[in-house]
Amino acid sequence: MLKAVILIGGPQKGTRFRPLSLDTPKPLFPIAGLPLIQHHIAACAKLTDCKEILIIGSYTTVTMTPFVSEMQKEYHVIIRYLQEFTPLGTGGGLYHFRDQIRAGNPTAFFLLNGDVCADFPLKELWAFHEEKSTAIVTIMGTEATRQQSVHYGCMVREPNTKAVTHYVEKPSSYISTLINCGVYVCSLQVFHTMADAFQRKQDGFYNGNGQGSAHPGYMSWEQDVLALLAGTNKLYAIQVTNWWSQVKTAGSAIYANRHYLELHRDRLSHAPCNILPDVFVHPTAVVDSTAVIGPNVSIGAGVTVKAGVRIKESIILNNATIHEHTLIMYSVVGQEASVGEWSRVEGTPSDPDPNKPFAKMDNTPLFNNEGRLNPSISILGAGVVVPAETILLNSIVLPHKHLTRSFKHEIIL
Amino acid sequence: MNSSDKKLGEIRALILVGGYGTRLRPLTLSRPKPLVEFANKPILMHQIEALVDAGVTQVILAVSYRAEDMEKELTEQVSKLGVSLTFSHETEPLGTAGPLALARDLLSASPEPFFVLNSDVICEFPFKELAKFHRSHGKEGTIVVTKVKEPSKYGVVVYKDDGEIENFVEKPQEFISNKINAGMYILNPSILDRIELCPTSIEKEVFPFMAKDGQLYAMELEGFWMDVGQPKDFLTGMCLYLTSLRQKNSNMLHEGDGVVGNVIIDPTATIGKGCRIGPNVTIGPNVVIEDGACIKRSTILRGACVRQHAWLDGCIVGWKSVVGRWVRMENTTVLGEDVIVKDELYINGGQVLPHKSIALSVPEPQIIM
Numbered sequence: 198m199l200k201a202v203i204l205i206g207g208p209q210k211g212t213r214f215r216p217l218s219l220d221t222p223k224p225l226f227p228i229a230g231l232p233l234i235q236h237h238i239a240a241c242a243k244l245t246d247c248k249e250i251l252i253i254g255s256y257t258t259v260t261m262t263p264f265v266s267e268m269q270k271e272y273h274v275i276i277r278y279l280q281e282f283t284p285l286g287t288g289g290g291l292y293h294f295r296d297q298i299r300a301g302n303p304t305a306f307f308l309l310n311g312d313v314c315a316d317f318p319l320k321e322l323w324a325f326h327e328e329k330s331t332a333i334v335t336i337m338g339t340e341a342t343r344q345q346s347v348h349y350g351c352m353v354r355e356p357n358t359k360a361v362t363h364y365v366e367k368p369s370s371y372i373s374t375l376i377n378c379g380v381y382v383c384s385l386q387v388f389h390t391m392a393d394a395f396q397r398k399q400d401g402f403y404n405g406n407g408q409g410s411a412h413p414g415y416m417s418w419e420q421d422v423l424a425l426l427a428g429t430n431k432l433y434a435i436q437v438t439n440w441w442s443q444v445k446t447a448g449s450a451i452y453a454n455r456h457y458l459e460l461h462r463d464r465l466s467h468a469p470c471n472i473l474p475d476v477f478v479h480p481t482a483v484v485d486s487t488a489v490i491g492p493n494v495s496i497g498a499g500v501t502v503k504a505g506v507r508i509k510e511s512i513i514l515n516n517a518t519i520h521e522h523t524l525i526m527y528s529v530v531g532q533e534a535s536v537g538e539w540s541r542v543e544g545t546p547s548d549p550d551p552n553k554p555f556a557k558m559d560n561t562p563l564f565n566n567e568g569r570l571n572p573s574i575s576i577l578g579a580g581v582v583v584p585a586e587t588i589l590l591n592s593i594v595l596p597h598k599h600l601t602r603s604f605k606h607e608i609i610l
Numbered sequence: 611m612n613s614s615d616k617k618l619g620e621i622r623a624l625i626l627v628g629g630y631g632t633r634l635r636p637l638t639l640s641r642p643k644p645l646v647e648f649a650n651k652p653i654l655m656h657q658i659e660a661l662v663d664a665g666v667t668q669v670i671l672a673v674s675y676r677a678e679d680m681e682k683e684l685t686e687q688v689s690k691l692g693v694s695l696t697f698s699h700e701t702e703p704l705g706t707a708g709p710l711a712l713a714r715d716l717l718s719a720s721p722e723p724f725f726v727l728n729s730d731v732i733c734e735f736p737f738k739e740l741a742k743f744h745r746s747h748g749k750e751g752t753i754v755v756t757k758v759k760e761p762s763k764y765g766v767v768v769y770k771d772d773g774e775i776e777n778f779v780e781k782p783q784e785f786i787s788n789k790i791n792a793g794m795y796i797l798n799p800s801i802l803d804r805i806e807l808c809p810t811s812i813e814k815e816v817f818p819f820m821a822k823d824g825q826l827y828a829m830e831l832e833g834f835w836m837d838v839g840q841p842k843d844f845l846t847g848m849c850l851y852l853t854s855l856r857q858k859n860s861n862m863l864h865e866g867d868g869v870v871g872n873v874i875i876d877p878t879a880t881i882g883k884g885c886r887i888g889p890n891v892t893i894g895p896n897v898v899i900e901d902g903a904c905i906k907r908s909t910i911l912r913g914a915c916v917r918q919h920a921w922l923d924g925c926i927v928g929w930k931s932v933v934g935r936w937v938r939m940e941n942t943t944v945l946g947e948d949v950i951v952k953d954e955l956y957i958n959g960g961q962v963l964p965h966k967s968i969a970l971s972v973p974e975p976q977i978i979m
Binding site for chain 1: 884886902918919923935936954956
């Protein structure tokens, strides 16, 4: 028997995903028509051996319960949400709920970070882990460019055994182009290693060496556990070439959308309008037959798209209305938002450099060094109203704002 | 026609066309400025028609470059109006007064006064009233003046209640007058004795001396006035012209579904379904506006095509140009002849040279070579 654990963090995290995360918790933000972590759940549920999926985070249960019960109905596997009483770090939460994970004595469990998107090759990962008799943790790794690698966990492997001999989280100098994807298989012995790490952290906390920690139970999975396992023949890494990306900034939502749409072509609907694949249109959305939609568009439930509208490279959230002749590109339109006729909502794509092999998305900050807004996708928060005949270029509008004119390169509070 | 009008029939007119019209580029790269259509009619024809209406029988065009196609086309158009057209070619630019000296023989063929006008001016041309007023005071010259909001940008004209001009003040810092030279005059042939055949400015080197001698009068223009020599003013002038049409000649304006405000549409143009055209739009011959386009404050020249769902505000679309679907163009964007703007682009204040295909947005004002 196998289990899966998905770490989703809490409302204090994911601020770079604002303003999208102001209305919807980031793990539930729809990508290709499905909440971000439903893609994780779908990948786990495909494995018949996987009997339980535990979601760990510090969002309130009120926030998560409707989603969890819906998932429970859709997938034939036990799904539960475990709320951390306080943010304990990527390792602390996992360790806190160790009994829940060990219950039923699974052979191993998958561990997935909630803020990544990928074509999760879980079967391959499990087969690799099973084969390595001394492996406690197997990391899914992928190749990055030399420059970008330092923004991730970097690892060096023993070339024959694939054992990880060195692991550094976000090194200040170049270590390796093999990076950690935040997807793992763990054997239950991992909790022994964690117990040691936990003991060490607590000792540090109480004798004053762990001043940085907010809580004695705080533990980083990457820095306190993985780094400890490296070089002991207990940590392995498999290198995959499947599509994978972090979902940190709002701009990555559009990128993730494109790839998830491509992966899920089988479930894409056929709206009665001019579609340039890949496009997901929720069955309850009303799209005029003269609209031209795609590529890379997701349209949520209850959305109205009127005549002569053009949408590409965008996500339109539930119950939004796009009026006649309007163009939306490289943008996210929030729930209940409305865009007037003959308007233009346009952003700048932040895709990985297509000319560099293994390039990842640059999760650029909102502002550059001169304090100017970096070009990004345009985002309309929930309930935002864009008047007719205006342009919104590379701008971010916070929820419930009624605009009265055009904006370019601005954040509108 | 009454008897006083018959006398006007002996009047000649000289139009200062001048150089290449670089201020109206990129349009003037394809067509001489006098032939660029303003409200579906070449700029020069607005003036010639008004002159003919005032009884002028001979029009002299002072040009400083040779453009055979222009001469041929204009001669053809003007001959229909029953007026003769003469080209006076400058071998070097002679300013605003020199061309009069060059055409001295033509202008002094009779003792009757003649009209002089700058070719970029659009207004409700008051030539009959000008001739009448000129005769009434009996002095050497009369210039038309027009009221402006910000006189400190121009040279202003100071004159007495009866019209006699006292002096000219360049860019006054303190308010002294809000009337400026409107670029239209009527002058007696005797003025030619004041001008030598060399580059001379009539405003700076001739008029001030005439005023000193008490020989120059001013007549105030009624209605709108605009120098349409550059794109921004071309569009402003178009709005004023259409407003004036609404008052004077509203049957020239187009009415119908999807038309808002003052709009001229050539009968050979086709307009698609669900469009919104206007206010302040002129659409030329053989233009195609596809379904769902929105056009405001713009001129679409002959043979151009605006495709579905495009949105245009403050644009001049050159002859045979194509504006793609869902394109947004604004802020005095000017497309030269035969420009193609691909689908879904945004052009903000772009000046696009002829025969160019645009595949990338122009988010800030820019010249596209």
